[in-house]
Amino acid sequence: MGWDISGANGSRPDAAPLDESGAEDLLRGICFKTGPPRTVGVELEWLIHDRERPDLPVGQERLDRAVEAVRALPLSAALTFEPGGQLELSSQPAGSLMECVDTTAADLAAVRAALDTAGLAPVGLGVDPWQAPLRRLREPRYEAMEAALDRTGPAGRAMMCTSASVQVCLDAGEEEPGPLGYGRRWQLAHLLGAVLVAAFANSPFRQGRRTGWRSTRQSLWADLDPVRTLAPGSGRAPREAWAAHVLDTTVLCIRREEGPWEVPEGLTFREWIRTGSPRPPVRADLDYHLTTLFPPVRPRGHLELRMIDAQSGPDGWLVPLAVATALFDDPEAAETVYRTLKPLAEASDASAAPRNALWTTAAREGLADPELRGAATACFGAALPALERMGASGAVRDTVAAFTDRYVARGRCPADDLPEPGELSHRGLSSDQDLLSGPGPLSDHTPPRSGKAATA
Numbered sequence: 001m002g003w004d005i006s007g008a009n010g011s012r013p014d015a016a017p018l019d020e021s022g023a024e025d026l027l028r029g030i031c032f033k034t035g036p037p038r039t040v041g042v043e044l045e046w047l048i049h050d051r052e053r054p055d056l057p058v059g060q061e062r063l064d065r066a067v068e069a070v071r072a073l074p075l076s077a078a079l080t081f082e083p084g085g086q087l088e089l090s091s092q093p094a095g096s097l098m099e100c101v102d103t104t105a106a107d108l109a110a111v112r113a114a115l116d117t118a119g120l121a122p123v124g125l126g127v128d129p130w131q132a133p134l135r136r137l138r139e140p141r142y143e144a145m146e147a148a149l150d151r152t153g154p155a156g157r158a159m160m161c162t163s164a165s166v167q168v169c170l171d172a173g174e175e176e177p178g179p180l181g182y183g184r185r186w187q188l189a190h191l192l193g194a195v196l197v198a199a200f201a202n203s204p205f206r207q208g209r210r211t212g213w214r215s216t217r218q219s220l221w222a223d224l225d226p227v228r229t230l231a232p233g234s235g236r237a238p239r240e241a242w243a244a245h246v247l248d249t250t251v252l253c254i255r256r257e258e259g260p261w262e263v264p265e266g267l268t269f270r271e272w273i274r275t276g277s278p279r280p281p282v283r284a285d286l287d288y289h290l291t292t293l294f295p296p297v298r299p300r301g302h303l304e305l306r307m308i309d310a311q312s313g314p315d316g317w318l319v320p321l322a323v324a325t326a327l328f329d330d331p332e333a334a335e336t337v338y339r340t341l342k343p344l345a346e347a348s349d350a351s352a353a354p355r356n357a358l359w360t361t362a363a364r365e366g367l368a369d370p371e372l373r374g375a376a377t378a379c380f381g382a383a384l385p386a387l388e389r390m391g392a393s394g395a396v397r398d399t400v401a402a403f404t405d406r407y408v409a410r411g412r413c414p415a416d417d418l419p420e421p422g423e424l425s426h427r428g429l430s431s432d433q434d435l436l437s438g439p440g441p442l443s444d445h446t447p448p449r450s451g452k453a454a455t456a
Contacts (some may be wrong), residue, residue, distance in 0.1 A: 017280035020273050021248075026286060027243035033301040037329045039093040041302075042321045044108075045164035045310055046087045046122035048115070048238040055130040055208075055425035058085070058120065064138070066118040073110045076103045083137045084161025087111070087122060093169070093302075097325045097392055103319055108317075109189050121429050124316055126163060126203030126217035126309030129421040133161035145292070146251035151265070155223035158206070163217050164310035166200070166317050168324040170303050170363040179334040180378040186238045188334065189297040190231055190353055192327060193307045195379055197354075198333050198362035198372040199407065200320050202309040202414040205421050221294065222354050222363070228252070229294045230352040240275040242299055247273075254278065254286070267380045296353050303432040307354065310395035312414055319403045322396050323383045330386035339379045344371055366413035373411040380404045 018026075020373045048066070050058055058066075061086055070087065071079060077089040094100035105261060108122075115121060135157070142160070149156020173182035201214035221229050232238075232245035247270040254262040262278060269289050272281050279428055290300075298304040308320045327337050348358035358372075367373045384404070387397050407413055 007101050015282035015284065017276065017282055018273055018286060020270065023247060023269070023273060023286055024243045027246055028239040030301060031242045031299040032186075032239060034172055034175040036174055037180055039171055039302075040093045040097055040321075040325050040329070041093045041169035042100060042104060042317070043088060043090045043165075043167040043304075044104070044317050045082065045166075046089075046107075047125060047128050047164050047310070048085055048087055048120055049123050049130075049161075049429060051116075051119055051429045053123045053425070054121075054123070054423065054429050057131055057134065058172055060136065062118065062120075066115055066120055069114045069118065072113055072277060073105045073107075073114060075110065077107045080258060081137070082160070083135045083142050084128075084133065085136045086164050087162075097322060097387075097390060098396070100321065101393075101396060104317075105315075107205040123429065124164065124202070124312045125418075126165065126201070127158070127206050127220070128162040128164075129203075129205035129418075130208060130425070132207055133157040135161050139262045140255070141253070144263050147263045148252045149224065152225055153223060155220045157224070159217075159220050159224055162206075163203075163220065165217065165306065166308045166310055166320050168305045168308070168321050169300075170305070170325065170328050172299065172302055179331045179338070180329075183238055184334070184338065185303065185328060186297070186299070188328065188338050188341075189303055189305060191345050192324075192337060192379065193296050193305070193353060194345075194358045194362040195341065195372060196305070196320060197307050197309075197325065197359060197374050198366045198369065199376045199380070199413060200308045200311060201363065202311060203368040204415040204417070204418060208421050210342040213364050214362040214368075214413055215309055218307065218354060218359070218363035220309075221296075222360070224294065228292070229296075230355065231297065233352060234350070238299070245295075246286075246290060246293065249289075249293060251289060255288065282418050296359075305407070309414075312418070313403065315399050316403075316414070318396060319400055322387060322392060322400050323380065326386035326390060326392075327379060330389055331384040332389075335388035336382045337379050340382075341354065341375055344375050346432040347371075366415060367411045370411075373408075376408050380408045 048058060048063065050056060054156060067081060071080055077091045080088045082088060091100055091104050094103065112122060135146060146157060146160065171187040174180050175182065197215055197218050203216040204210055206216050227249050232241035248268050251264055251267050251269055251272055254264060256262065298306060298309045305324055311317050311319065321408065327333050345358060348356050353359045361369050363374055367376055384397065384401060
């Protein structure tokens with residue numbers, strides 16, 4: 001989810017103020033870095049629970065000891081902890097799907113072992129089915145974020161403290177048009193996004209009750225903020241659309257070197273530049289502002305797909321990673337899926353994702369919706385041969401095929417198989433390997449780390 005933001009608390013006093021045209025030029029230059037797709041990455045968030053009593057909150061001291069143990073591990077991925085105590089692993093950009101899978105599986109095996117020693121387990125669910133939001137990190141940015149998001153209701157706190165996701169990061173694509181062109185890939189990401197929401201919906205519960213959504217996490221995103229979580233409006237080229245969206249979204253907070261951060265109300269970044277109040281914004285402020293935007297697809301030079309619930313099971317995380325990579329980076333699969341999904345999206349209303357009818361249906365119904373089931377069947381059908389062409393291992397292809405048979409072929413999603421929260425409260429996570437991220441065909445060993453991960 002990327003709430004943990006690096007950098008100084010405020011702006012250097014000697015930094016040059018931004019002007020409007022300069023900000024637009026910066027945004028157009030950094031949002032889509034084009035070239036042939038070569039690298040892939042994944043960001044995995046996990047809820048941390050007691051193995052035997054997952055319904056009870058983990059004590060702060062116990063969690064702190066576990067965090068210290070995990071931080072001491074020699075991981076390839078970057079490790080952060082989210083405001084509610086969720087653990088996030090962000091892989092290095094890898095030169096291939098298999099490199100990303102192998103290094104991430106090795107990291108997860110080490111993390112699971114460290115948590116197991118403490119009697120804890122990383123749980124892959126889109127929203128915590130037991131706990132109410134409890135913010136554990138007390139830092140100025142989280143104080144400010146909570147204050148800003150509280151203005152539109154409780155969804156912000158729930159997202160900060162009780163949600164988890166799988167985020168797939170793919171190269172923006174080539175400058176030229178075609179299946180691997182950045183314009184087509186940007187459009188494909190928003191077409192495919194609803195299908196990914198539906199196929200991987202895995203959060204039907206919140207605070208011990210069914211919510212009426214297969215992906216409660218996606219419903220929370222839609223309620224989080226009037227603009228901050230939306231895709232840019234259609235009708236403009238991707239660079240222009242994103243630059244306008246960034247500047248016309250309200251500033252979540254203004255950082256300070258000392259004291260609480262200011263939380264302005266209704267101040268867009270464009271207005272901040274024009275007024276220069278309460279101080280003129282500089283490049284560091286624009287960089288920070290970008291991290292406070294949460295659209296379903298975020299262009300960060302590469303494309304960050306943010307709509308997928310965290311996945312249960314030993315290797316559930318690798319299925320969305322493998323499927324998305326295959327459908328974007330294999331030209332034949334990309335063209336097939338684009339042509340398949342375009343009519344489905346055109347039949348929906350014109351509202352921006354994730355608030356249009358298609359995305360709402362995906363979050364509520366999952367693959368029980370016949371049109372989404374048909375689209376998912378075509379997408380997963382295209383992904384399997386693409387994975388073989390890309391050199392994916394037999395274990396990865398078998399894992400994707402098993403997910404396809406268990407869910408997609410039956411018009412189901414992971415949310416449909418989850419036990420009731422009260423049932424697990426009594427028998428514990430150790431009794432349910434489908435839910436617990438325990439040993440599996442890829443996560444029961446530590447693959448050798450051969451070669452260096454590619455850099456973006």
